[in-house]
Amino acid sequence: MVTGDRRGGWVDYILDGLRQAFVLLFTGDPQTYSAVQITAITSMLAIAASMALGVIPGFLLGYADFPGKRAVRTVVDSMLSFPTVVIGLLVYAFISRRGPLGDLGLLYSVSGMVIGLTILGLPIITALTASAVEHLDARLKPTLLTLGASPWQVVVTTLWETRFGIMLAAMAAFGRIVSEVGIAMIVGGNIKWHTRTITTAIALETSKGEFAMGIALGLVLMVVAFAVNIAVSAFRRISEK
Amino acid sequence: MNPPLYELRNVIQAHSGRTVLDVPALSLAAGAIVGVTGPNGSGKTTLLRLLAFLDRPAGGEIRFMGEPCLGREGTLRRQVTLLVQNPYLLRRSVRGNVAYGLKARGMSDVRGRTDRALAAVGLSPARFADRARHELSGGEAQRVALAARLAFEPQVLLLDEPTASLDAESAKLVRTAALDARDRLGTTLVVVSHDIRWLTEVSDMVLAMEGGRIATPGA
Numbered sequence: 001m002v003t004g005d006r007r008g009g010w011v012d013y014i015l016d017g018l019r020q021a022f023v024l025l026f027t028g029d030p031q032t033y034s035a036v037q038i039t040a041i042t043s044m045l046a047i048a049a050s051m052a053l054g055v056i057p058g059f060l061l062g063y064a065d066f067p068g069k070r071a072v073r074t075v076v077d078s079m080l081s082f083p084t085v086v087i088g089l090l091v092y093a094f095i096s097r098r099g100p101l102g103d104l105g106l107l108y109s110v111s112g113m114v115i116g117l118t119i120l121g122l123p124i125i126t127a128l129t130a131s132a133v134e135h136l137d138a139r140l141k142p143t144l145l146t147l148g149a150s151p152w153q154v155v156v157t158t159l160w161e162t163r164f165g166i167m168l169a170a171m172a173a174f175g176r177i178v179s180e181v182g183i184a185m186i187v188g189g190n191i192k193w194h195t196r197t198i199t200t201a202i203a204l205e206t207s208k209g210e211f212a213m214g215i216a217l218g219l220v221l222m223v224v225a226f227a228v229n230i231a232v233s234a235f236r237r238i239s240e241k
Numbered sequence: 242m243n244p245p246l247y248e249l250r251n252v253i254q255a256h257s258g259r260t261v262l263d264v265p266a267l268s269l270a271a272g273a274i275v276g277v278t279g280p281n282g283s284g285k286t287t288l289l290r291l292l293a294f295l296d297r298p299a300g301g302e303i304r305f306m307g308e309p310c311l312g313r314e315g316t317l318r319r320q321v322t323l324l325v326q327n328p329y330l331l332r333r334s335v336r337g338n339v340a341y342g343l344k345a346r347g348m349s350d351v352r353g354r355t356d357r358a359l360a361a362v363g364l365s366p367a368r369f370a371d372r373a374r375h376e377l378s379g380g381e382a383q384r385v386a387l388a389a390r391l392a393f394e395p396q397v398l399l400l401d402e403p404t405a406s407l408d409a410e411s412a413k414l415v416r417t418a419a420l421d422a423r424d425r426l427g428t429t430l431v432v433v434s435h436d437i438r439w440l441t442e443v444s445d446m447v448l449a450m451e452g453g454r455i456a457t458p459g460a
Binding site for chain 2: 137139140142143145147149151153157160161163164165175179230
C-alpha cells in the first residue's frame with residue numbers, strides 16, 4: 001500500500017523536476033540548448049537527405065510496374081523494422097578507423113550521425129510514399145488523360161496529388177529520427193557540445209539522477225512533435241486551396 | 242466530302258478474354274449530338290472509353306477525321322474529353338481544377354477562360370473559384386468537372402451519365418452547358434444516359450446498346 005507521505009514524495013519529485021526543467025529552458029541553459037541545437041541540425045539534415053533519396057524511388061515503387069517489384073517492396077518494408085542499434089553498429093563498422101570509410105573522420109561527428117539517421121529515415125520515406133501512391137484514387141489517371149495531360153504531366157501531377165501522403169511519411173520519419181538513441185549514441189558518441197542530442201542527453205542525465213534536464217529536453221521533444229504536426233495541418237489546408 | 246469524325250470498323254473490346262463490345266461499323270458526324278442508351282453492362286462506358294482514346298480496342302480499327310488512331314492516342318486526347326458520373330477533382334482549388342487542362346495545353350488567357358467556363362455551368366467565379374473540392378456539393382463538383390472540360394473547348398465532349406446523381410437543378414445546368422458548347426463551338430456530344438426522353442429530344446442519333454452490340458442505330 002502506498003502511504004500519503006510516499007505519494008507526496010514522488011509527486012514532489014516530479015513537480016520539482018518540472019520546475020527545474022522550466023528554469024533550465026527559460027534561463028537558456030547552454031548545455032540544454034546545445035543538445036537541442038545538435039538534435040535540430042542532425043534531424044533536419046537527415047530528413048532532408050532521406051526525402052531527397054527516398055521520395056522518387058518510393059513514388060516509382062508505388063506507381064510503376066517492373067519485374068521484381070514485389071521483392072523490392074518486401075525488402076523496403078522489412079527495413080522499416082530494422083533495429084536502430086544495428087544500423088548504428090553497421091555505420092560504426094564502416095566509418096570507424098578500421099572501416100572502409102575510416103579515413104573520412106566521420107566517427108563521433110555530426111556528419112556520421114546524419115548518415116546513420118538518414119539510413120533510418122530512408123525506408124520510412126520510401127515505403128510510406130509507395131503506399132500513398134498505391135492508395136491514390138483510381139480515377140486520377142483517366143481524369144488527367146481526359147484533361148489532356150501528357151505522360152510526363154500525368155507523372156508530375158500524380159506526385160503532387162500524393163503530397164499529403166509524402167508529408168505524412170516525412171512526419172513519421174522525422175518522429176523516428178528525432179527520438180532516436182541507438183545511432184546517435186554509437187555513431188555520435190554522446191560528446192557534450194559536439195554530438196550530444198536531446199535523446200542521448202536524456203539517457204545520460206537521467207542515469208546520473210539529473211531528472212530536471214531529462215524533463216526539460218523531453219518537453220522540447222514534445223513541442224517539436226506538436227509543431228511539426230501543426231505545420232503539416234497548415235500545409236494541408238493551404239495547398240488544398 | 243468531309244470524312245466522319247469517328248469511324249469504327251469491326252471494333253472489338255474484351256476484358257479477361259470476354260468480349261464486352263462488338264461494333265462492326267459505326268460513323269459519327271462532326272458537330273452531332275449522339276445519345277447512347279442501354280442497360281448496365283451493355284458496353285456504353287467501354288464504347289466511350291474507346292472514343293476518348295483511354296483504351297485501345299482488342300480488334301478492329303478506329304479512325305478519327307479519316308485518319309487511323311493507333312499510335313496517335315496521346316495527341317488525339319487533347320481534342321477529346323470525357324466526363325464521368327462521379328468525376329475526380331484534383332486536390333487544388335476550383336480554379337486550379339478548371340485551369341488544369343488549359344495549362345496542360347499551354348493555352349493563353351487561363352484566368353479569363355476559367356472564369357467563363359465556370360460561368361457557363363452556373364458557378365459564380367467570385368464565389369466558387371477559391372473553394373477546395375471538399376467545400377462543394379455533389380452537383381457543384383460535377384459542374385466544376387464539366388467546366389474543366391469546357392474551358393479548353395474540346396472538339397468532342399463525351400458524357401457518361403453526367404446527370405445520374407444530380408438534383409434537377411444541377412442536371413439542368415449540366416445539360417444546358419453541354420448543349421451550349423455544341424451550339425457555340427460546334428462540339429460533338431456523345432451522351433450516355435438512361436433518360437431516353439431527353440436523349441430522343443436533343444440527339445441527332447441514338448444508339449441503343451445491348452450485350453456489347455449496338456442494337457438500333459438511328460435518329
